Amino acid sequence: MKPLSSSLLFLLCTLLVRSQEAVSALNTTSRCRNVPGNPGYPSAAEWDALNATVSGRLVTVVPSAKFCASLAGGACTEDQWTSAQFRATIPGAMEQPNWEQGYDLTPPSLCLQNGTTCGQGDVPLYSVEAETVADIQAAVNFSRTHNLRLAVKSSGHDYLGRSTAPNSLLIRTRNFQNVSFSDSFFIGSTDMGSTVTVGGGAFAQSMYTEGKANGKIGVGGSAATVCIAGGWVQGAGHSALSPTFGLGADNALEFEIVVASGELLKVNQNSYPDLFYALRGGGAGSWGIIVSATFHTYPTFNATHSVIYLAAENDTVTASLATLHAEHIFDWDSVHAGQYFWFLKNGTGTSAPSILFLDTYMPNTTVEQSQALLAPFLNASLALPGVALVSQEFTYGDINDALYQPDDNVGTNEVLGSRLIPTSIYRDSPSTVGKVYEKLLENGAAEILGHLVAGGKVAENANISSAVHPAWRTAKTHLVLGSEWDDSASLTEINQARHFFQNVQVPILEELAGPNAGSYSNEADVLEPAFQTTFFGPNYDKLSAIKQKYDPDDLFIVGAGVGSERWDEWGLCRV
Ligand SMILES: Cc1cc2nc3c(=O)[nH]c(=O)nc-3n(C[C@H](O)[C@H](O)[C@H](O)COP(=O)(O)OP(=O)(O)OC[C@H]3O[C@@H](n4cnc5c(N)ncnc54)[C@H](O)[C@@H]3O)c2cc1C
Ligand SMILES: *[C@@H]1O[C@H](CO)[C@@H](O)[C@H](O)[C@H]1NC(C)=O
Ligand SMILES: *[C@@H]1O[C@H](CO)[C@@H](O)[C@H](O)[C@H]1NC(C)=O
Ligand SMILES: *[C@@H]1O[C@H](CO)[C@@H](O)[C@H](O)[C@H]1NC(C)=O
Ligand SMILES: *[C@@H]1O[C@H](CO)[C@@H](O)[C@H](O)[C@H]1NC(C)=O
Ligand SMILES: *[C@@H]1O[C@H](CO)[C@@H](O)[C@H](O)[C@H]1NC(C)=O
Ligand SMILES: *[C@@H]1O[C@H](CO)[C@@H](O)[C@H](O)[C@H]1NC(C)=O
Ligand SMILES: *[C@@H]1O[C@H](CO)[C@@H](O)[C@H](O)[C@H]1NC(C)=O
Ligand SMILES: *[C@@H]1O[C@H](CO)[C@@H](O)[C@H](O)[C@H]1NC(C)=O
Ligand SMILES: *[C@@H]1O[C@H](CO)[C@@H](O)[C@H](O)[C@H]1NC(C)=O
Ligand SMILES: *[C@@H]1O[C@H](CO)[C@@H](O)[C@H](O)[C@H]1NC(C)=O
Ligand SMILES: *[C@@H]1O[C@H](CO)[C@@H](O)[C@H](O)[C@H]1NC(C)=O
Secondary structure: OOOOOOHHHHHHHHHHHHHHHOOOOOOOOOEOOOOOOOOOOHHHHHHHHHHHHHOOOOOOOOHHHHHHHHHOOOOOOOOHHHEHHHHHOOOOOOOOHHHHHHHHOOOOOOEEOOOOOOOOOOOEEEEEOOOOOHHHHHHHHHHHHHHHHHEEOOOOOOOOOOOOOOOEEEEOOOOOOOOEEEEOOEEOOOOOOOOEEEEOOEEHHHHHHHHHHHHEEEOOOOOOOEEEHHHHHHHOOOOHHHHHHHOOOOHEEEEEEEEEOEEEEOOOOOOOHHHHHHHOOOOOOOOOOEEEEEEEEOOEEEEEEEEEEEEOOOOHHHHHHHHHHHHHHHHHHHOOOOOEEEEEOOOOOOOOEEEEEEEEEEEEEHHHHHHHHHHHHHHHOOOOOOOEEEEEEEEEEEEEHOOOOOOOEEEOOEEEEEEEEEEEHHHHOHHHHHHHHHHHHHHHOOOEEEEEOOOOHHHHHOOOOOOOHHHHHHHHEEEEEEEEHHHHHHOHHHHHHHHHHHHHHHHHHHHOOOOOOOOOOOOOOOOOOOHHHHHHHHHHHHHHHHHHHHHOOOOOOOOOOOOOEEEEEOOOEEE
16 A cells, blocks of 8 residues: 555545546445445445344444443553453454554544544444354445445454554454364365364464364464464464464465355365465455364474573673574474564663563473573573573473463554564574664664574475465564554654654665565565565465456455555555
């Protein structure tokens, strides 16, 4: 999407809509979606008819802050505000509330926690809280027929704001929570073996709970409330188990999906193989509404999960620690470990300390073995002047327990930017890692989140034909940079934070990732200028053709998604 083309385009759009209205009612070939006030916008009676069709499950939607203000007591508690579990009960809520704000609308329309005024911002107007496939089909048909902006949400976790849009009708899939295991799942006459079928609104934590009860493990994210069969798998889906079993998309066998025509399709390697290709890595929210997805599972096993905190005294020390980590990153390949290595800076200026949060999962490894595998890195770290061990904890048990989390801590204003970092960098010049970290820190980075979720099986799966960006197959890590702000920030400061990745961090990161490196579209910057190549690499043209076939009128448009170059920032008017 074109960033910040807002006011002029909006005006142009409005004028065009007006002139078309004189000729004929709006339809799907119109330049803009219907919004309240257009003659083509559904009447109250038409909304009521939709509501009757979906058995009363049509609700009006408000921003999360307004929802909280309507509660007894006039507010949510701080625990509620920051709980992903709680926020997922609010149809209009995004987990990070900045995506609810209409910063780029003219005038800006905000609804802040503890605010005194509240605008609808980028929050949908209505939601179908779908419980059946027919509910989804009715809402898709209604959106298509009335030329509405359609938004789709399961958890609202999206870091690119792709599950919300102003003036839209939302379809929420949160109620599709089924998780069921099978010992033999057939595609045609082929038995694909042990699988799990996950509903389009089921949280990762449910898969782990049910997995443990069934003696199975499925590949899932390291979060309580991310929806495995929602945005996660469509983006690629990484896991601490990816070095062992591959990406989520690599493990997907079948999808049930309602496409723009309103049809429910069963999509797998034999049936609609082109859509099957797109749904595995072709980007969240661009293809239809997933009712369920089926994945390979494996017998569960024990693992050692360790959490280690190291403190580094200042930026120079942090950089040395990052280099040391890069030098040791292959130490854990023998057990296909997955690891999150997050550098979090406490304070500003080059003499502020950072904490390294090192969260490691080692399949089929005892605590003693795990400690031995980490010791060379830990010992070398503690030998660095200015590094101290804050705490360490090792736990052995079922991998489902290790991955299970009760909730996710959210509720802040946050944007991300990211790059996949090639294995060759870690092999050939690990000291570049420290140098780049130091520059990022010097230039204001507060969070450098490293995900060791590639290599191993992810690299071995290079021959799978799917839309997963090929950069995943040669990457070792995904590096994610976060940028946050408080509600007290001015719009100028907010826009600085929103553009920080592009303006400041990308040029530094390129030293590490290379000039045309890929990025994981689910943990990324919605303002990436060349998102087609950064998120989808050489697959974009093929994805565009598949989009044209299954969604010729662009019913499913999301920021930085396939086809979004044809639309404004909000997916409301063609550009
Ligand atoms: C705390 C946290 C931890 C995370 N950990 C990981 C991790 O370990 N690994 C990883 O790979 N990613 C991780 N992510 C990123 C995550 O993959 C993305 O945020 C992803 O978009 C979440 O998908 P969702 O469906 O839950 O979110 P939503 O915000 O509900 O949806 C995201 C996108 O998917 C679309 N969508 C949602 N449901 C459906 C559906 N049923 N059918 C079709 N489209 C749908 C939406 O339209 C939107 O475009 C994490 C995110 C958070 C906030
Ligand atoms: C739809 O709109 C386009 C452009 O406004 C117009 O040319 C076309 O005739 C319309 N089609 C129908 C079926 O109303
Ligand atoms: C839809 O119908 C239900 C049940 O009749 C009602 O409670 C709800 O308010 C209606 N939704 C809208 C948006 O009118
Ligand atoms: C809103 O008010 C609550 C309760 O007083 C407080 O804990 C919270 O920090 C406030 N949030 C903001 C963004 O001001
Ligand atoms: C949705 O529209 C399609 C195509 O017009 C039609 O086949 C289907 O019956 C409709 N479904 C519902 C639930 O309205
Ligand atoms: C959940 O799965 C069970 C058993 O497969 C099925 O009977 C039920 O209809 C499913 N529920 C939903 C909401 O899909
Ligand atoms: C950050 O620094 C402040 C003092 O500067 C200290 O009180 C706080 O505990 C530190 N936080 C962490 C997470 O280390
Ligand atoms: C764990 O060990 C068991 C028993 O040796 C084996 O069957 C299983 O494949 C191993 N799993 C992983 C992930 O290594
Ligand atoms: C790490 O340090 C500990 C304690 O100093 C020592 O016992 C151990 O042998 C060291 N291990 C390695 C691999 O250097
Ligand atoms: C950073 O800390 C190290 C270790 O204590 C120290 O040698 C160095 O002088 C410090 N550098 C700065 C810029 O503070
Ligand atoms: C897995 O760990 C549990 C303890 O958490 C233990 O009871 C069980 O025997 C272990 N299983 C295997 C196969 O090692
Ligand atoms: C990919 O290659 C592996 C061996 O390297 C093979 O086992 C697998 O069947 C291949 N998969 C595809 C989809 O070609």
